[in-house]
Amino acid sequence: MDLVLAILLVIVSLLTRGGMCGDRLLVNMTLVRRAAAIGAYCLDGSLPAYHIHRGFGAGARNWLLQFEGGGWCNDIASCAERAQIRRGSTRHMNKLETFSGILSNNATHNPDFYNWNRVKLRYCDGGSFVGDAKFNNGTLLLYFRGQRIWQAIIEDLMPKGLRFAKKALLSGCSAGGLASYLHCNNFNNYLPNATAVKCLGDAGFFLDSPDINLYHTQRTFFQRLVALQGIQKNLDDNCTNSLSDPKQCIFPQYLLRYITPPLFILNSAYDVYQFHHILVPPSADLHGIWNRCKLNPKACHPDQIHLLHAFRVEMLTALRSFLFNSSRGGVFINSCFAHCQSESQDTWFAPDSPQMHNETIAESVGDWYFGRNVSKKVDCPYPCDTTCHNLIGGV
Template sequence: MATTMMNVNAVLVAITLALLTCSPRCIYSDDQRLMVNMTLVRNASALGAFCLDGSLPAYHLHRGFGGGARNWLLQFEGGGWCNSIKSCLDRANTRRGSTRYMSKWEVFSGILSNNASLNPDFYNWNRVKLRYCDGASFAGDAVYKNGTSLLYFRGQKIWEAIILDLLPKGLGQARKALLSGSSAGGLSSFLHCNNFTKYLPSTASVKCLSDAGFFLDERDISSNHTMRSFVKDVVSLHGLEKNLDENCTASSLNFPELCFFPQYALKFITPPFFILNSAYDVYQFHHILVPPSADPQGHWNRCKLNPAACNPQQLNTLQEFRRDMIVAMGLSYKYSRRGGFFINSCFGHGQSESQDSWFAADSPRVHNRTIAEAVGDWYFSRRATKEIDCPYPCETTCINLIPSTQALLQDLRSY
């Protein structure tokens, strides 16, 4: 009995020591998920950096250790955009437009995990999640007020304020850095990749990654430019044009808003860039290719919920969309020695922060490589990474070809 009690006490002491040595800003839940606390950028107001509703911007930082103590991974949070005063006012009263409504603790998984068996190349880096609350991929710079309503379109200032807050915390001495993001955050990686290098030492290895951020300038099934029109409204409302790449806008004088689309901005990005995307990205499928306005009778509803229910004509349209995405990346980028891409055929949206899709026993694979392996091989120049999956329905490694109806509707409501 005494021996048993001694063993129990030893275990309790070990647990206590483990908790004491954990960063005060992190906690592990029962299922061993890493939870990281929010950091508000207290001096953001001096820069005019506010969320849509005027609240302070924020990020979550989990410190690196060992060989990764001077390496940094910054992950932009995603969450769509707002393109009108009404939609932005609505957004300002949610977690997409205010840190007041955000969860104060975030799960760090996938590319943000601190577990070497789950994130072999970046687990011990300083990992930062930039919270998204401006509605324009961290790129706008304007203010709206009409006497009763006030909206801050300050995404560019938020980006700058967070970076300036991180520089004295070690980012300014980074040896390696990866700017990443998912969905609208993946688009942010395209928009800020060049600028990111200006804050870091000239000796640092700086690269960028976009997950589900390669939004296409594509006509919908009614031959309308629905997404182009939407983007034009976003750029105009948020005062975003001045923050787009100058070389790109100079080459698109008549339509500078096109530089919001990665396919036009990509060739002007100088750091090495990696594109992670599904060729059948469900957000683009449902909002760019087949938006509700283009299918008022709902002929595509069953196909949207289950690709096996698509008729031959619908499948052909999807295959044409896949082809256009690959072509839009450009032959010059395809054969670039420094760039990389992983284009699989899973019907999903965002794969870097989900552990199941990032790196697990049953993760999606292209040519027998997981996403984590492909990104790591590219970043560390171990092996060229330019993987394009075969067209649907040949893919057999996708965890879910398409989300469940309930999960899909919940995801779409967040945009």
């Protein structure tokens, strides 16, 4: 009877807190029931959510929060479409989420953070968790409440142990990586002074850069995003007071100097999203001259490679002060054609993961967080890095 009871308890634990499916760790969704009290809704009015897998042992009082990514919507039409899919509604999301890479609970796959409390914040506002507005024309109602979603999730996690955190890392990938820059100071303010708070932006260093036709496509996109979703009031005051156009503070390159906790910047110098949407957006290549190059960097012509190298230099120039003046900052800028490298096991920590100076991304981040080694690594230009996976189809 004791054996049967023990087996039943294990099954219940796996169903309620997450379980292994083969080599995958599947973690259940937690809806934030109290979010409605502060008007924290997804685009469609559904409740926000997160997935949590509890830490243990030496990591029981350490917390890793990972913002989910997934682009943005900056007009009513695209936000209305988004509200009907998982990017805008928890009603359409999978209730079980795979935890891998930096979220893995396997010490072999995630040596420094495997036993931490690990939380994935689901993305359903389309504005990198910083909007605060609402649209209602009588027939269509959309909530742009990313800032309140962030607040609701943090307040839900506080009594679950976050308020007693010894170490904390705020991370995210893509639009979630941008959110980790935008919320780093605020995260630090929520936690006790004794907590070692640090932040990691993965593929979130979106450049304010002109496209191949010298139009500022991404700047225009972000300006519309900020205006629609009421983001400006939630941008860093020190940054907005320093620029003639406060909306620009959504770009990490302008915000960087005002982020106070230690920060790690993980990005590809040839980030696939930025290659496809900032440097060569569809509007700048109506005849598809770049199509083959976008699908395979080996098919790029020399003049296209030259422009890609120039884009890399622009990113390094934007990071120059951080690279040379930040004593607490970490950097891993490789030359892989990829986008988001912390959540995928292949790129985070595996036998054939991307490396620089014989260190994987996971090892570099761990060295930085725990102060084991100075970790500022910048790769040589493409195609010199033979460890790249070049996940060019991943966007």
